[in-house]
Amino acid sequence: MLELKAISKRYGRRLILDQLNLTVKDGEVLAIVGPSGAGKTTLLRCISGLERIDGGQIILDGQAFDPYDNQNKDSVIGVVFQDFQLFPNLSVLDNITLAPMLALKHSKADAEKQARALLERLALNDKEGLYPYQLSGGQKQRVALARALAMKPKILCYDEPTSALDPDLRQEVEKLILGLKADGMTQIVVTHDLQFAENIADAVKHVDALPEQ
Structure with a gap:
C-alpha cells in the first residue's frame, strides 16, 4: 500500500x-x-x-x-510518460531491453526474452525491429508500457x-x-x-x- x-x-x-x-x-x-x-x-x-x-x-x-x-x-515505481520518451535512435526491442540490462543487470538474452513476451502480450510482436518514428501513437504508448513493465x-x-x-x-x-x-x-x-x-x-x-x- x-x-x-x-x-x-x-x-x-x-x-x-x-x-x-x-x-x-x-x-x-x-x-x-x-x-x-x-x-x-x-x-x-x-x-x-x-x-x-x-x-x-x-x-x-x-x-x-x-x-x-x-x-x-x-x-x-514505473512511469508511462505522456510523450512516451522513447529513444528515437533505438529499435522497439532495444528501447525495452536497455533499462533491465543497465539497471537490473539482466543479460541481453534474458532481457530480450522478457521483452518479446511483453511485446506479444501487447500485440506488438511484429514491431520489435521498428523505430519509434515508424509507429503510430497507440503503438508508441504500448511500447512505453512494455518498457515500464520490463522493470517489474x-x-x-x-x-x-x-x-x-x-x-x-x-x-x-x-x-x-x-x-x-x-x-x-x-x-x-x-x-x-x-x-x-x-x-x-x-x-x-x-x-x-x-x-x-
Whole structure:
C-alpha cells in the first residue's frame, strides 16, 4: 500500500501541492483528475521520484519511502510518460531491453526474452525491429508500457495516457489498464478525462489548482 501524508511541493514561490493526502491499496487503480495547472503531473513526478517533495511523507507498505533517493536503485515505481520518451535512435526491442540490462543487470538474452513476451502480450510482436518514428501513437504508448513493465515495478504510473488518442485507442488503453489490474498491478493514472477515470478506477482523487500567491 502506498500512502502520501501532507505532501507539499513548491516551484520557487509558487505552491503546487499543499498538504495533500492519498492512499493507494495494493492492486488498486487510482485516478487523479483535475484541470490543467492543478499539479497532477507534479504529484506523479513526486510519487515516481522525478521530483523531491518539500514536505510530508511517503509510506510504502508501512515503511517510510523516499522515491527521489530510491530512483535508479530498483524498480519500485514505473512511469508511462505522456510523450512516451522513447529513444528515437533505438529499435522497439532495444528501447525495452536497455533499462533491465543497465539497471537490473539482466543479460541481453534474458532481457530480450522478457521483452518479446511483453511485446506479444501487447500485440506488438511484429514491431520489435521498428523505430519509434515508424509507429503510430497507440503503438508508441504500448511500447512505453512494455518498457515500464520490463522493470517489474510494484506500482505503475501513467501521465495523461489518453491525451493524444482517438476514442478507439482510448478503449484500448482502458483494456490494458484493467488487464494489468486483473494481474494485481497497482496503478496510478493522471488524467483530465473524468469518464476515462471512472471507467478504469477503483477510486478517483480530484485535485484543484491552488490560487496564485
